[in-house]
Amino acid sequence: MSHPSGSLPGRVRAGYALGSLVTGAFGTVPGLLLLPYLTDTLGVAAGIAGLLVLAPKAWDVLINPVAGRISDRTRTSMGARRPFLLFGGLALAVLFALIFAAPVRSGAYVALVFLAAATAFAFYQVPYVAMPAEMTDDYAERTRLMTWRVAFLALAILASGALSPMVTKQFGDGIPGHRAMGVFVGVLILVGTVGSFLGTASAPTGRVMPSEPSFGAQLRVVRGNRPFRLLLVCFVVQAAGIGTMLAGVSYFATQVLESPDTGSTVLFACFVGPALLVMPVWTRVGRRVGKLRAYVLASVLFAVAAGLLVLAPFLPAVAVYVITGLVGGGYAGQQVFGLAMLPDCIAYDAERTGRRQAGVFTGLWTAGETLGLALGPGVFAVLLAAFGYVSSETGEAALQTDTAKLGVLLGFTVVPAVVVAVALVALRGYDLDERRLVEVSEEVKA
Template identity: 85%
Template sequence: MHRRVRIGYALGSLVTGAFGTVPGLLLLPYLTDTLGVAAGLAGVLVLAPKAWDVLINPVAGRISDRTRTRWGARRPYLLGGGLAVALLFAAIFAAPVRSGLYVALVFLATATAYAFYQVPYVAMPAEMTDDYAERTRLMTWRVALLAVAILVSGAVAPLVTKQFGGGIPGHRAMGVFVAVLILLGTAGSFLGTAGAPTGRVMESEPSLARQLRTARENGAFTRLLICFVVQAAGIGTMLAGVSYFATQILKDPDTGATVLFACFVGPALLVMPLWSRIGARLGKLRAYVLASLVFAAAALLIALAPVLPAAVVYVLTGLVGVGYAGQQVFGLAMLPDCIAYDAQRTGRRQAGVFTGLWTAGETLGLALGPGVFALLLAAFGYVSSDSGSAAAQTDTARLGVLLGFTVVPAVVVALALVTLRGYDLDEARLARHRLDEAQMATNQEG
């Protein structure tokens, strides 16, 4: 595959990274510390629009599977969906009134538009190449750009908010900044994949119900999906706590969140080639497990933050980022294997269905994270504010922040690995299945 196509595809991570990061990072604090919404209600307002993706993402996959245009089945949605996401994202933080309901409704519309970008985007690798190793290389490029997108959007967005005065004006400026990033990713992914292979067009399943049943019949996909969704919930919980952790535990409300993000993403960029080599040596599954354990162990150690120097906390945050990078590389590289195996097994083209379920699950998991964190805040007595700055908190409330940022994500990510027992797709099995399929075709022709 030409490097231009890899880079073009990877640029879509500016869209997925920005939308996957900034709402989880800033939307909950925006509701609790700027609009004055109670923590429990704020969690519901953040979760509900994302939960909608469980329904809309498989529909988006089914529609893109059946699309036939001169641009292919997926690329039209990269353009249309990406443009809509950018405009609506800016609107989320442009509330004409202090209304949590307004934020929730516009966030719902943005999540719907995002489904029609993300699902076709994630479906493309299974159709761009049949090469087992090439999928890992493609995902390495994508996750490297994803790390950049997370760094730029997650680290810079809080600075933009502060630079423009915080509160509602600062968040409006931040919304425009992130919308520009999304527009850049939309243009890059649409134009950069113009020459990408579109794969063999196969018959799609006749109904959504049948597509869902077929997806359940793919045991490897089901196991991988459950693990990835549960881990996304753990990651989302940690992401939601960044601003609170920086303010309440590190006592650095101005730059703490930005430094945490830089430490989280910076090392991930450096170790991406290392994860690729580890995957080649250990196999994708074992490398995925290793990355998850690195994430969990480092997150647990950060629970000692109240007695650790800030520098040590930042180093441990970097190790969390190293583990997260590996999880993304291998999870996303294993998904196309599951899709390719199913296409070989059934002879039907349904990459959109699998990626629709995948992105719906991932989005729901990431949305559950802020919901879980909000419940912890409410349970431990966190006090909301409408001043644009966090209110003074009790020691109990700060304990809830600490647990939500460290122990809860670590336990969730580690326990999710149990669901991978029985996952058995590797390069040898895929190769054997292709050989059997070719032999069957030869016998039928004879």
């Protein structure tokens, strides 16, 4: 099918967006529950637990670009990307359930299965993220498509992040509760896999372009794409800040809000619920001020609101939840405009070089994002260890000192706020907008 230039049908947008059940579940639940599972159920020391969570994700730095190059060079009757959606997603659903199966109390077992799951996720996520650049070359349509995707992503975060702790508690916490939770999230991933595969059956596949002859040549082209480099650095650093905050949800609810039973669920509901409401607002803001400025505004909102949460010990719970809603609104904007700017960078490269290598760009992008999200729990674990957090094997958190609680508070509030704000420095010099894309296209034609 030729490269499309108009709007996509609603059924294609919805079908593509269903893939957010896969990316949202795997991007959220390990960052939310895996570190507490290791420290408070398996009794793994906080520092070691942080390494066990980080190491398998670091593998994505190597495997994601490889997955991207493979999908770039794939030719099937279903297109280059869709076969990976099916087989990568099915494997991930099974492996995710196995992460929390815990046949033995072993952190090494968790790390090995998590590594396998991260590999399966790479072969789903990289082709999935590459598809928008090939589904449409309309600058505004990319924002609309990402709005659908992020709306479904918010629902996925709510379903997986808010309900997973509830499922765990319903089945008795500890190992039995986590086993049930693993199956629950595995089913969500399965639904997203099948939905995105079938829903994109009629999606345009874009022009088939030659790719660079070697992986090294492709990386050199990526290095030559300045807008992509700047956007990637900012997004990865911000992912580390967001990952730090996600890792602290359970600890913050238990140690600061003193609400171990419902605090995590309410925090997630407050984080995600407003995100669904502000999606139309962010779309209008993007049309008015442009994607870059809207991205900066969303990041500032996230950073300011996250910083205000440091006052949580002195605020009523309702105020904490309202501020958390503002954090979620900022996060929604970051996702919409960051993901809408990525296909612009890929389209810029295609016009400039005449080569088809969206998979390489998205491979590096998803590798960086995954590493950033994985660094978050590692950063939070270092803070826990530095402030004297005590691990437990009972399935419930041990009694903590005021110093340990301070570490939890700073890790959930000030650290993510600073990281997200500082990352914006990387966007200085980013100048890729609709006018610039048209100029590049005209220069190539001339």
